[in-house]
Amino acid sequence: MSGEGQAGTVVAGLFETENAETARGSRAPLPRPRRWSPSSWILPAYAILAFIFLLIPIAYTFIFSFNDSLKSNISWRGFTFDKWLNVCAVQNGAVCEAFANSIVIGVVATVVATILGTMIAIAIVRYRFRARSGISLLLFLPMATPEVVLGAGLAAQFLAFGVPKDMLTIILAHTMFCISFVVVTVKARVASLDPALEEAGRDLYGSPTQVFLRVTFPLLLPGIIAAALLSFALSFDDFIITNFNSGSVMTFPKYIYISASRGIPAEANVIASAVFLFAIALVLVAQISQAARRRKLAKQG
Amino acid sequence: MAASQFADSGADLTLVGIQKRFPGFTAIEDLNLEIPAGSFFALLGPSGCGKTTTLRLVAGLEEPTAGRILIGGKDVTSTKPHQRPVNTVFQSYALFPHMTILENVAFGLRRRKVSDPVNRAHEALRLVELDHLAARKPQQLSGGQQQRVALARAIVNRPALLLLDEPLGALDLKLRRQMQLELKTIQEEVGLTFLHVTHDQEEAMTMADTVAVMNKGQIEQMGAPEALYELPHTAFVANFLGQSNLFTGEVVESTSAVVAVDVAGIRVAVPVARAQRHAGAVTVGVRPEKLAIHRDAPPADSGTNVLGPGRVIDVSFSGVSTQYLVAIPGAGTIVVFSQNREFGPISHVGDDVWISWNVEHSFGLADVPDEVQRFAGDTDTKSIAAQRREALIAELED
Ligand SMILES: Nc1ncnc2c1ncn2[C@@H]1O[C@H](COP(=O)(O)OP(=O)(O)OP(=O)(O)O)[C@@H](O)[C@H]1O
Ligand SMILES: [Mg+2]
Numbered sequence: 001m002s003g004e005g006q007a008g009t010v011v012a013g014l015f016e017t018e019n020a021e022t023a024r025g026s027r028a029p030l031p032r033p034r035r036w037s038p039s040s041w042i043l044p045a046y047a048i049l050a051f052i053f054l055l056i057p058i059a060y061t062f063i064f065s066f067n068d069s070l071k072s073n074i075s076w077r078g079f080t081f082d083k084w085l086n087v088c089a090v091q092n093g094a095v096c097e098a099f100a101n102s103i104v105i106g107v108v109a110t111v112v113a114t115i116l117g118t119m120i121a122i123a124i125v126r127y128r129f130r131a132r133s134g135i136s137l138l139l140f141l142p143m144a145t146p147e148v149v150l151g152a153g154l155a156a157q158f159l160a161f162g163v164p165k166d167m168l169t170i171i172l173a174h175t176m177f178c179i180s181f182v183v184v185t186v187k188a189r190v191a192s193l194d195p196a197l198e199e200a201g202r203d204l205y206g207s208p209t210q211v212f213l214r215v216t217f218p219l220l221l222p223g224i225i226a227a228a229l230l231s232f233a234l235s236f237d238d239f240i241i242t243n244f245n246s247g248s249v250m251t252f253p254k255y256i257y258i259s260a261s262r263g264i265p266a267e268a269n270v271i272a273s274a275v276f277l278f279a280i281a282l283v284l285v286a287q288i289s290q291a292a293r294r295r296k297l298a299k300q301g
Numbered sequence: 302m303a304a305s306q307f308a309d310s311g312a313d314l315t316l317v318g319i320q321k322r323f324p325g326f327t328a329i330e331d332l333n334l335e336i337p338a339g340s341f342f343a344l345l346g347p348s349g350c351g352k353t354t355t356l357r358l359v360a361g362l363e364e365p366t367a368g369r370i371l372i373g374g375k376d377v378t379s380t381k382p383h384q385r386p387v388n389t390v391f392q393s394y395a396l397f398p399h400m401t402i403l404e405n406v407a408f409g410l411r412r413r414k415v416s417d418p419v420n421r422a423h424e425a426l427r428l429v430e431l432d433h434l435a436a437r438k439p440q441q442l443s444g445g446q447q448q449r450v451a452l453a454r455a456i457v458n459r460p461a462l463l464l465l466d467e468p469l470g471a472l473d474l475k476l477r478r479q480m481q482l483e484l485k486t487i488q489e490e491v492g493l494t495f496l497h498v499t500h501d502q503e504e505a506m507t508m509a510d511t512v513a514v515m516n517k518g519q520i521e522q523m524g525a526p527e528a529l530y531e532l533p534h535t536a537f538v539a540n541f542l543g544q545s546n547l548f549t550g551e552v553v554e555s556t557s558a559v560v561a562v563d564v565a566g567i568r569v570a571v572p573v574a575r576a577q578r579h580a581g582a583v584t585v586g587v588r589p590e591k592l593a594i595h596r597d598a599p600p601a602d603s604g605t606n607v608l609g610p611g612r613v614i615d616v617s618f619s620g621v622s623t624q625y626l627v628a629i630p631g632a633g634t635i636v637v638f639s640q641n642r643e644f645g646p647i648s649h650v651g652d653d654v655w656i657s658w659n660v661e662h663s664f665g666l667a668d669v670p671d672e673v674q675r676f677a678g679d680t681d682t683k684s685i686a687a688q689r690r691e692a693l694i695a696e697l698e699d
Contacts, residue, residue: 199395205458206412208381215397297441
């Protein structure tokens with residue numbers, strides 16, 4: 001799928017901070033080569049090249065969000081903060097509207113997919129029922145199927161049943177493919193959960209509801225959060241499936257795609273950069289609070 | 302069940318015809334057990350004999366395939382774990398990793414809405430000497446500390462019936478003795494019923510009112526520790542609880558007072574009341590510390606069993622006592638414990654000696670020890686196959 005690579009990396013980074021507690025602290029310093037040999041510069045040079053290659057599109061997007069462009073944002077015309085300050089002013093706020101739609105769709109699809117997916121994951125790991133392995137396999141299919149096929153197939157079904165295409169159809173489509181990712185992520189967490197803990201909860205007078213709320217759910221939470229972030233990232237930058245099922249509703253990726261033919265306005269760069277910065281900030285906050293908590297614990301002794 | 306109050310006394314536990322089958326494996330077969338209210342009951346047995354499974358059945362974490370469980374006279378077979386007035390100290394501790402030690406201990410109190418859970422939890426933690434670590438998470442504790450938290454978490458609820466699955470296994474000797482004392486005090490003060498699983502025979506015998514020895518999903522023998530030790534009924538109990546010297550022979554004499562068997566031409570007698578069987582091949586046993594070593598043949602006497610002469614093949618000093626291994630032709634190798642009343646051993650390797658003991662100290666077993674040594678937990682497929690084959694051969698020969 002299209003931009004999921006980046007989204008996945010950001011989410012993985014966030015998720016890692018949840019579990020990094022044990023892995024840290026035992027990092028030995030790398031041995032340094034003594035003489036100037038090819039092996040001492042090939043690796044760094046390769047790493048730098050790879051990073052440049054990865055970061056060029058992001059850097060380009062970010063820099064051109066400050067371009068004092070007119071209609072199309074292709075050649076550099078001078079530095080300005082205008083676009084950042086008046087994001088919604090252009091084209092009667094079309095950019096902002098598309099962005100808001102994407103956020104609403106992402107949030108709703110994420111909430112629904114996370115709830116359903118978590119329930120499915122618990123059922124698949126904990127209970128033995130007929131067609132259990134068959135269902136696990138079917139849940140993998142949406143991830144393996146090309147998005148074009150999913151999008152087109154779904155669009156055909158909506159057409160056949162006469163469902164008008166609007167926000168709701170987009171949300172349904174996104175929920176559908178997000179569930180698979182949630183199930184896979186949460187399933188791993190459920191499988192690593194020691195059943196003895198829930199038994200201890202039941203033994204200590206916890207009713208099934210209380211045991212779920214006080215023992216199972218808190219222990220699954222890191223997995224559920226990771227799944228939700230992944231879902232949101234997938235939904236937010238999905239274009240292909242959305243394009244098939246959106247009718248006239250504009251989402252942010254769709255807006256960019258459509259305006260690409262007549263020149264993407266710098267305001268789109270602003271929003272894209274803002275989203276990127278927001279994700280970076282999120283990762284940083286998670287890392288820093290984690291480090292602070294560790295230091296606090298270390299001090300407590 | 303009124304689970305919102307602390308139990309003011311223990312409840313009795315009755316297991317009737319319990320059977321537990323796992324897919325392809327019967328862990329417990331026809332288990333009958335009665336534990337009176339307020340007693341300290343210890344369950345001993347080799348690894349894999351079904352002790353944990355028994356506790357899980359009582360706690361409600363496992364459903365019996367057949368049979369009934371009664372706690373305080375009420376049939377709880379079909380009730381859920383949280384409805385039973387029972388708490389468990391789990392063999393694997395099972396502390397909640399996302400809660401502090403304090404919250405772990407207060408968990409049961411909060412679920413039952415007991416007043417002032419925090420102070421009660423602190424009190425329980427003081428009992429196991431861990432109150433200073435109340436704010437930590439379980440991962441930040443040592444194994445022994447975690448075990449003590451598990452103990453506090455169960456005991457703080459003062460349940461009518463407390464199930465302890467090797468609750469002191471990870472503690473050093475001093476701490477273990479101390480915790481044993483604490484447990485016994487709590488149990489006696491409140492009059493709770495304890496069902497205690499342990500590998501430590503000494504622990505079982507010093508703490509429990511009643512000890513049951515379990516083997517392959519069944520109770521082989523139960524009774525007061527002293528009775529169990531002095532009068533084992535089966536070869537398994539005789540060897541599992543302490544050590545025993547066992548002699549098997551045909552009964553050659555049976556009067557109203559004694560039964561005597563022939564062991565390599567020597568008469569070995571056991572009082573009729575202490576023998577489980579009185580005819581055919583009978584195994585007679587005696588504890589190593591009941592034996593006396595003689596350098597000269599002791600005079601024959603109807604009240605004494607004498608074996609010998611034999612040769613001392615090993616002498617090992619262990620502080621309070623010395624252990625001698627004496628090889629007697631026809632009777633096998635005999636273990637003798639002798640108190641070190643004098644400096645130095647009373648005989649040396651290579652000496653020819655006689656062994657004697659009071660007939661009253663013999664016990665007659667209901668079965669004959671297996672030729673094939675049964676190791677604890679011999680439930681891997683290979684040994685099961687071997688046992689099946691042996692059983693089949695024995696059946697075909699009949
Ligand atoms: N869920 C299960 N499925 C199949 N077999 C099981 C299951 N749980 C236990 N068993 C088997 O039942 C037997 C008794 O197990 P149990 O845990 O009660 O042993 P134990 O007496 O507590 O041993 P230990 O002293 O090693 O703790 C073992 O042979 C074990 O392999
Ligand atoms: Mg066990």
